[in-house]
Amino acid sequence: MQTFTTYDGTELAYDVRGVGEPLVCLPGGPMRDATYLGDLGGLDTRRSLIVLHLRGTGASAEPADPASYRCDRQVADVEALRLHLGLERVDLLGHSASGNLATLYAAAHPERVRSLVLVTPGTRAVGIDITDEEWDKATEVFADEPWYAEARAALATIGADTPMARAMEIIAPFAYGRWDEAARAHAAAGLTERHWDAAAAFHAPGAFDPGTTRAALTALTAPVLILAGEYDGGPTPARAAELAGHFPKAEVVVQRGAGHFPWVDDAGAFARPVAAFLDPEVRTVTVDGVRLAYRVWGDEDAPPVVLVHGRGGSSADWTRIAEELATDRRVYAVDLRGHGQSDWTGPYGFDVFRDELRGFLKALDLGGADVVAHSMGGAAAYLLAMDEPGLIGRLVLEEAPVFFPLDPPRGRAARPEGPLGLDWDVVLATDAQLNDPDPAWREGLTAITSPTLILAGGAASHLAQERLSWMADRLPEGHLVTIGTGHEIHASRPAEFLTVIREFGI
Numbered sequence: 001m002q003t004f005t006t007y008d009g010t011e012l013a014y015d016v017r018g019v020g021e022p023l024v025c026l027p028g029g030p031m032r033d034a035t036y037l038g039d040l041g042g043l044d045t046r047r048s049l050i051v052l053h054l055r056g057t058g059a060s061a062e063p064a065d066p067a068s069y070r071c072d073r074q075v076a077d078v079e080a081l082r083l084h085l086g087l088e089r090v091d092l093l094g095h096s097a098s099g100n101l102a103t104l105y106a107a108a109h110p111e112r113v114r115s116l117v118l119v120t121p122g123t124r125a126v127g128i129d130i131t132d133e134e135w136d137k138a139t140e141v142f143a144d145e146p147w148y149a150e151a152r153a154a155l156a157t158i159g160a161d162t163p164m165a166r167a168m169e170i171i172a173p174f175a176y177g178r179w180d181e182a183a184r185a186h187a188a189a190g191l192t193e194r195h196w197d198a199a200a201a202f203h204a205p206g207a208f209d210p211g212t213t214r215a216a217l218t219a220l221t222a223p224v225l226i227l228a229g230e231y232d233g234g235p236t237p238a239r240a241a242e243l244a245g246h247f248p249k250a251e252v253v254v255q256r257g258a259g260h261f262p263w264v265d266d267a268g269a270f271a272r273p274v275a276a277f278l279d280p281e282v283r284t285v286t287v288d289g290v291r292l293a294y295r296v297w298g299d300e301d302a303p304p305v306v307l308v309h310g311r312g313g314s315s316a317d318w319t320r321i322a323e324e325l326a327t328d329r330r331v332y333a334v335d336l337r338g339h340g341q342s343d344w345t346g347p348y349g350f351d352v353f354r355d356e357l358r359g360f361l362k363a364l365d366l367g368g369a370d371v372v373a374h375s376m377g378g379a380a381a382y383l384l385a386m387d388e389p390g391l392i393g394r395l396v397l398e399e400a401p402v403f404f405p406l407d408p409p410r411g412r413a414a415r416p417e418g419p420l421g422l423d424w425d426v427v428l429a430t431d432a433q434l435n436d437p438d439p440a441w442r443e444g445l446t447a448i449t450s451p452t453l454i455l456a457g458g459a460a461s462h463l464a465q466e467r468l469s470w471m472a473d474r475l476p477e478g479h480l481v482t483i484g485t486g487h488e489i490h491a492s493r494p495a496e497f498l499t500v501i502r503e504f505g506i
Helices: 070-083 098-106 132-142 150-154 164-175 180-190 196-202 210-217 236-245 266-280 313-324 348-362 375-387 426-437 467-473 494-506
Strands: 002-005 011-017 022-025 048-052 090-095 113-119 224-229 250-255 282-287 290-296 304-308 328-334 369-374 392-398 452-456 478-482
Touching: 011 070, 022 070, 048 070, 048 313, 070 090, 070 098, 090 098, 098 113, 098 210, 113 266, 132 150, 132 164, 132 196, 132 452, 150 164, 164 180, 164 196, 164 452, 224 236, 224 266, 236 250, 250 266, 266 282, 266 290, 282 348, 290 313, 290 348, 304 313, 304 348, 304 375, 313 328, 313 494, 348 426, 369 375, 375 392, 392 494, 452 467, 452 494
Parallel strands: 022 048, 022 090, 090 113, 113 224, 224 250, 304 328, 304 369, 369 392, 392 452, 452 478
Antiparallel strands: 002 011, 011 048, 282 290, 290 328
């Protein structure tokens, strides 16, 4: 924990969690101890989280003037922290009530904001009021839960005289995507982590001037990410979209199955889109409702080439290859669903990845682009070339499986311990298809019109090399080259890999 002195002489504290570029984080509540944010779903592995203890909370001192708890008065604390950190511009994240604080800071200091992340944010700063009726309506998604009837009856008892602590206790089950043990513990901690008097002052009269704020936000050039929970009543996804309309450059991500604390409901589903948004090297596009992350290198007017990873990989696997190709090509590398920083949402399968690659190429107007694809991604690419001739230019298949039934078939794979770079359901789904593939996936090879280079890894590969040769013989314009290094040719012998694909015309 570190400290600094803010504009009125109050000593404020902040935590530094993780590594990487700083991300200033403002806890909500309102006025809740910052510990409830935790590591924000593992976001600390990608960014250094600078977590401010709001005045009077956590390790920060109480101010001499209690009126300074008001939301607009705390904007100066955020600016004092920026100056203390020596940052010209900040990446800023605000959760819940502090979504209002972050919005007010962006309106007051638009030139100091590099990016803005609003997580299930408060919306009063721009004049969006969440009604009791719409909040109550949102709770109905839990109607089939065993705890719903009792919790809904308690909700009806909340009135103007209900103490804030009791009201928070009553609404807690509706604030999470699942009212499980982790959610109950997180909610229980919240009853002792708030400065209740300060919380009452946070929204005091005069805190917000929506018209002035909306006008000031037109000067904000920074990109804005608004992350809403699918089941959250405040804001609902619809209200989050309304909020986005008040920023010049805003996008909305709705986390499936999540409530007001999305990193508690699903840490990975929360951290992936936030990390992708904050990474200047990563872009996103939505294909059939799935958000896909991708990276781009090279001159935008250069001929395009698309790189597709294998199972368990990501666009980052191609960095060395992409940097070399970018000398004269526009290079795109995609994270397929269930991988990297794209959405981890099923269904999965080679045919699903085929259709997703089709959607990616069309969404970015890359019809006719050359495609270089590894393993699982290679299979998806040649299924696409088979299904829609002309969509792919030249095609390089690095150690792509040929769809003969596996003999013996693979048993159900056990998930390894610890964090993974993919959704394990990808493994289960694709193994099932490898065991019993659609015969048309090999019988239709002759429909591929793209000039195709098949790269084989030789005896060190787990793939049957004779089947790669078999596939090359059946392609109208198939060529086979063996680089005897195993399955990961582009990673283990990048120079040789590049030489071969360059000679092929990539």
